[in-house]
Amino acid sequence: MNGRGPAIWAHDRTSLQQAQALGSQVEEKVRAAFQAQYGEGSPEHLARWVGGLLAAYEEQLESRPDKPARSCHRGCDACCRIHATVSVPELVLLVQAIREQMSEPQQQVLRARVADRAQAIWGHSSARRMVARIPCGLLEDDGTCLAYEIRPGVCRSENSLEDPQRCGPPPQRHKTFWGSQFLVYNQAILTIRQMLSEKGRDGEAIELTLGLHIALEEESAFARWAAGDKSVFAPAHIHNPIVQYAGHRSLPLIQRQEECWREASSEQRTPGDVLGTDNEGEVRR
Numbered sequence: 001m002n003g004r005g006p007a008i009w010a011h012d013r014t015s016l017q018q019a020q021a022l023g024s025q026v027e028e029k030v031r032a033a034f035q036a037q038y039g040e041g042s043p044e045h046l047a048r049w050v051g052g053l054l055a056a057y058e059e060q061l062e063s064r065p066d067k068p069a070r071s072c073h074r075g076c077d078a079c080c081r082i083h084a085t086v087s088v089p090e091l092v093l094l095v096q097a098i099r100e101q102m103s104e105p106q107q108q109v110l111r112a113r114v115a116d117r118a119q120a121i122w123g124h125s126s127a128r129r130m131v132a133r134i135p136c137g138l139l140e141d142d143g144t145c146l147a148y149e150i151r152p153g154v155c156r157s158e159n160s161l162e163d164p165q166r167c168g169p170p171p172q173r174h175k176t177f178w179g180s181q182f183l184v185y186n187q188a189i190l191t192i193r194q195m196l197s198e199k200g201r202d203g204e205a206i207e208l209t210l211g212l213h214i215a216l217e218e219e220s221a222f223a224r225w226a227a228g229d230k231s232v233f234a235p236a237h238i239h240n241p242i243v244q245y246a247g248h249r250s251l252p253l254i255q256r257q258e259e260c261w262r263e264a265s266s267e268q269r270t271p272g273d274v275l276g277t278d279n280e281g282e283v284r285r
Contacts, residue, residue, distance in 0.1 A: 047092035078167035085205035157185035210236035
């Protein structure tokens with residue numbers, strides 16, 4: 001690799017071939033588990049299964065003897081100020097916890113905060129959002145996550161092996177992180193979304209804050225989704241430039257990420273800008 005994009009192999013020296021093998025292994029296991037666990041496919045059942053899956057992967061990764069010392073710590077929140085793509089079951093898990101663990105006054109405050117931040121996010125590419133530092137709806141004022149224990153897969157995948165001060169827009173953006181952590185979670189959630197689509201559900205990537213706003217404001221959102229209504233979360237759909245890198249759709253996930261960042265870093269832009277923010281990486285009304 002030329003060193004201009006994040007060197008995802010910097011720590012564990014994972015070759016592209018090994019990364020492809022890991023991605024294929026995760027996809028195969030998640031597909032098999034999804035088929036076995038799907039059942040009637042109720043939102044609540046899928047949410048419990050996805051939550052358990054993410055927790056299991058976290059336990060496996062953190063127990064690896066070769067895991068690197070990541071610099072992420074409580075209160076560093078740069079990755080909470082870019083678009084985060086989630087699946088509907090992950091949203092179900094979040095909304096259930098909010099409704100079960102927060103009082104009604106607390107929920108009202110949270111709904112207002114999520115609504116305000118969702119409004120601020122509209123029309124922004126991930127690049128412009130990072131520059132504007134628009135936070136996730138779940139990010140507290142002290143830089144901590146309201147739902148850290150059940151955070152989505154994409155949030156779990158973010159990590160850095162460098163000074164957290166480098167977690168910003170290119171060219172400052174950190175260039176080394178643990179590729180295994182990034183790949184496992186992203187491949188797992190990508191596979192789940194693909195499987196949901198194959199079952200006739202809306203499996204598109206959903207921007208976290210926008211999707212959360214819809215789910216908190218519309219009581220029937222998850223029931224409509226379960227019935228096959230693909231319009232309910234459509235306003236929150238977002239194309240992930242890493243997963244859908246133009247001209248490289250046949251490449252494995254890990255290589256798409258590297259190709260996307262290489263081109264972005266060479267011009268001091270983000271992947272969303274490389275692809276054109278009018279078409280990729282942007283949420284619109």
